[in-house]
Amino acid sequence: MQISKKSVSLQCVFHSIRFKVNKGWSTAVLLFFYLYFKNNVRKTVSERNIKLKNRFMKRKEYCDRLKSAVLFLVLSFSVIACKNDDPDPVETERQTVFMYMPWSNNLLNAFHKNIDDMEKAILERGLSNEKVLVFLAESPTRATLFEFVYSRSPFYPEQRQRVTRKVLKEYRFSSTPEYTTTAGISSILKDVRSYAEAPRYGMVIGCHGMGWLPVSAKEKTIRSSRQVGKQTIETYKDHWEHTDRPMTRYFGGTTSQYQTEIKTLADAIADAGMKMEYILFDDCYMATIEVAYELRKATGHLIGSTCEIMEHGMPYDIIGKHLLGNVNYRGITEGFYSFYSNYKYPYGTISVTKCSELDDLASIMRDINQRFTFDETLLGTLQKLDGYNPVKFFDCGDYAAKLCKDPALLDQLNRQLQRTVPYKRHTEYYYSMSLPYPPGTEKIHTFSGITISDPSIHPTTITTKTETSWYKATH
Known part of the structure; x- marks a missing residue:
């Protein structure tokens, strides 16, 4: 069978197309x-x-x-x-405040109230670089040293802040308490330092007070310039012995066994090596030039009353915050005045003495004493600040004004006195348990913030005043 070339050609084309299609x-x-x-x-x-x-x-x-x-x-x-906290002032140094309350017979309940009020102040302000320790004598032979411990928690708002009392030491004393001696007070101060050492110390002293007057027996031997050549024995009442009237606050107790000399306190502070930033006397008659001068090396400032202070004492719930941290002396005096202006017994005086200025004041006073003698006929015109008869404590500025007859020298003294006592407040009247009651008050006409006993002819001052450091420095 013959296949034509045309047929082969077509097959090839077909296969080629099929291949390409496939x-x-x-x-x-x-x-x-x-x-x-x-x-x-x-x-x-x-x-x-x-x-x-x-x-x-x-x-x-x-x-x-x-x-x-x-x-x-x-x-x-x-x-x-942050919501309820006021910003605290910046503190550069730690501070320990020591409340010292030795046995004072009938003031124990008042001391407990003072301690409670200080606790309120701490609860309100808080503590950061500060510690507050308290020495409280519950009896003549038993005392406790404790610390206020402040704590706060953000987790329990109803108990965010609280203050507890941590007992540090218990004391037992003999029938002659060590806390009336230099060694005894120094030992207590050293205990304070061991528990709460700090670069700055403040001391609050609560008890009865009688200014610079030395501790003495109830029966006094009297010898005054008006009784030359004879001696008499007299028994009289101190201000706290009047029990039928509102009570006020001797540095120590009401009997000599529990009283402390100012020099004893000064020596104890020096022995303990704890110079105070301030000493606040919550006692009667402690803002005197004689007390301040005796303590000028023991403290930077002395806070106290020229007169008797009511049994309630200092309003620590108001002024406590000003005693802590950066001390606010103006706040202390204003807080005191605010409280006593509205108290049921609206009588009170307070001042702050800057002890570093006392030597300059003594120097000017010495110049005045060398040139002038006080006219005793003016004694009845002086601003008195107690209830005793004869008077023990006179206003220092008023006395200087009636002693010094040189206007330029008097102006120099007044300007120095202002530097020495930069803060002071008083109510219109002062109260004394020794004044006829009622009302037991006297009006304040002039007030320099500090008293002096130089012109006093009271039996307890007439000879003892010449033994004070102030008198020796100014006569």
């Missing part, structure tokens, strides 16, 4: 599967990436929410902590 389909199929798998893989990868991304986003969102919650809590506590 090849095209194959390519199309391959391309289809390639694109299908590519899209599915990309979709799968994309979905996986989306899932991973979602998971990451959820994790990131979770972390962001956690951070926000933590930040919210921190800010909340910060707001809570």
